[in-house]
Amino acid sequence: MKWVGRFSGYSAQAFRKDLVSGCIVGIVAIPLGMAFAIASGVKPEYGLYTTIIAGILISLLGGSKFQIGGPTGAFIPVLLAVVMQYGYENLLVAGFLAGVFLVLMGLLRLGSLIRFIPKPVTIGFTSGIAVIIFSGQIANFLGLEGVERHEYFFYNMKEIFLRISSLNLYSVLIAGICLAALILTPKILPKVPGSLVGIIVSTLIASWLFPGKLTTIGAAYGPIPAGLPSFAPLDFTWDRILLMLQPALIIAMLGSIESLLSAVVADEMTGTRHNSNRELIGQGVANMAAPLFGGIPATGAIARTATNIKNGAASPLSGVIHGIVVLLIVVLFAPYASSIPLASMAPILMVVAWNMSEYKNFTHMLKMRTGDSLILLVTFVLTVFTTLTVAVQAGLALAVILFLKRMSGMVAVNKMLPDHTSGKEKVQAHMVSEERNCPQLGIYTIEGTLFFGATHVLEKLEEKLLGDPDLQVVLLRMGRVPFMDTTGEANFISLIQRLMQRGVIVLISGIKPQPKELLLKTGGYAMIGEKRFFEHTGEALNYALENLQFQKCLGCKQFAFRECTGLSSTGSLRQHIS
Known part of the structure; x- marks a missing residue:
């Protein structure tokens, strides 16, 4: 026909x-x-x-x-x-x-x-x-x-x-x-x-x-x-x-x-x-x-x-x-x-x-x-x-x-903090500075495809995080990672395992379907724990703040979050977080 x-x-x-x-x-x-x-x-x-x-x-x-x-x-x-x-x-x-x-x-x-x-x-x-x-x-x-x-x-x-x-x-x-x-x-x-x-x-x-x-x-x-x-x-x-x-x-x-x-x-x-x-x-x-x-x-x-x-x-x-x-x-x-x-x-x-x-x-x-x-x-x-x-x-x-080089160059990891001047308090990279940077909680946005050519990016992030002795919680925002291959997944899980061995709580927000599906197949999702995955950054951030060591907040002058003003003086999150 x-x-x-x-x-x-x-x-x-x-x-x-x-x-x-x-x-x-x-x-x-x-x-x-x-x-x-x-x-x-x-x-x-x-x-x-x-x-x-x-x-x-x-x-x-x-x-x-x-x-x-x-x-x-x-x-x-x-x-x-x-x-x-x-x-x-x-x-x-x-x-x-x-x-x-x-x-x-x-x-x-x-x-x-x-x-x-x-x-x-x-x-x-x-x-x-x-x-x-x-x-x-x-x-x-x-x-x-x-x-x-x-x-x-x-x-x-x-x-x-x-x-x-x-x-x-x-x-x-x-x-x-x-x-x-x-x-x-x-x-x-x-x-x-x-x-x-x-x-x-x-x-x-x-x-x-x-x-x-x-x-x-x-x-x-x-x-x-x-x-x-x-x-x-x-x-x-x-x-x-x-x-x-x-x-x-x-x-x-x-x-x-x-x-x-x-x-x-x-x-x-x-x-x-x-x-x-x-x-x-x-x-x-x-x-x-x-x-x-x-x-x-x-x-x-x-x-x-x-x-x-x-x-x-x-x-x-x-x-x-x-x-x-x-x-x-x-x-x-x-x-x-x-x-x-x-x-x-x-x-x-x-x-x-x-x-x-x-x-x-x-x-x-x-x-x-x-x-x-x-x-x-x-x-x-x-x-x-x-x-x-x-x-x-x-x-x-x-x-x-050359394609792999371009792709690896497009993978970026940026540390973020909430912008209190915006109505929805979206996290922004420009809000992080020497004067405003929470020593216990690190919020990082990963952008780009996590594939075998992006190994160096995760290695640099791992080196940075493991070198911070005060770090208690890491929130990884994955909403801008459309694809992850098995090499990228292996490096990603290795990073998380090293952090968890140090006692650092790892939270993940906004993960896309393909990376999530791969983590489910490899067992990485179960290893991290379903309760550590969040759809929105705000939900993950509330969970993260509840798991800080509040005694370390006393006297801190970084004021990275709205709650920091009260925590710095009282060390009690319950009085300040809504």
Whole structure:
């Protein structure tokens, strides 16, 4: 019924919108599919097969009404590293296993957890990937010969430097023409895909004016076959599965992030709401199917999804049509794509890299000079110079450390006394001074989350309280402690036990449900005693005053409470407390 609901109220007018949008996105996807495949170290047709198979399945089974799926730039460094280290056949296995992981993530309802990845981490690795994509196309842009591809950025840059003498001016000219078309087409013909115009114009000029002067797709990868992608079962062995588990997890993680980010963008553009868990399942099924036809891993494509929406898409059918359009073009025109110069593909990927770099968000966050700036910079640098896995792990670890530091800094303990100038005599921290401070009764307000990172706060409080020989009663106000973990509970109970061993009466007021529930489970509540817990500070304060050593009040000039004036002269609380 949910699937049918996505097409409820569907009409002929909606189909016309989907048809127009699907055709436009399909045309946009063709050069991108080939470019992403080439940059990932595989043949261009595999990118087209991914666009067809995964694109159709993601639209049919995903959780976003307008999502367009296919190969994306974000996967390029990961897939290239897998191809170089393990080979294309193992990449297909990794892609299939990544699909399995995505389905499991969706079934386990982990879609919402992806949103907890900090923004500095996502911007950092996205910008880092953009640098890798851009730099990876310099050799094709310049037409350099004999360039070997390496897994790491530094060695790729060194390779370009060593081969710079083989610069091909024809490649630079053709790449420049394609780049100009990419920049000018949206301004002159906003409805026409700039990448398609750039490829067609630059390819025609290269074929007519510079035949044989540039490396083409056909020369580098062989002719692109016309026809339907053929089914080819994967060769699964236990050793191969174990070998590809880690790459598969990386692909699944990146695919889930990219697809859900794209779905969020679609929601913002249309005012709709996607189903994140269903989206992961749809992405998973698509990634399990694509390798069976030679396809590489796919995910939601933000730019193509936005194009789909801007051109009036009304339902997921536009994504299905986009896949069918690519299929028809492959069947009818695939051989002509073999004549496309690699120099024509380079500017397309460079523009993609620039658009995905999020340079505005990157520079803005960097200028803030906060902990997030450090997370961003570390993730970015490690993405460029090491691997995405190392970068994301380091970024997340740093984000957790800084978060814990911030959280521990937000935990505070303040000594309080009643403010007699206020009508309700609320306790205030500013009322405590050297001249006004009860030596027998300490009222402390604890604020913040008591977790393992706040150990030092309770340790300092314990040191202060145990160092006071006149202390008789401690009132801990817990109304501003929303959460307590087991480490926080252990430290809290340890503090109370040490005080009780000294004969100090410990009272607690205003405790929240979660900390109370935890104390009940651990036995801490029973150890303290139910009679020592109070809902309001006033009730606890009356109990505390009744348990002071009144003989010590005689002659005291602190006058911390209203009752102190009488207690100082008579030592009898019964005459003064109401």
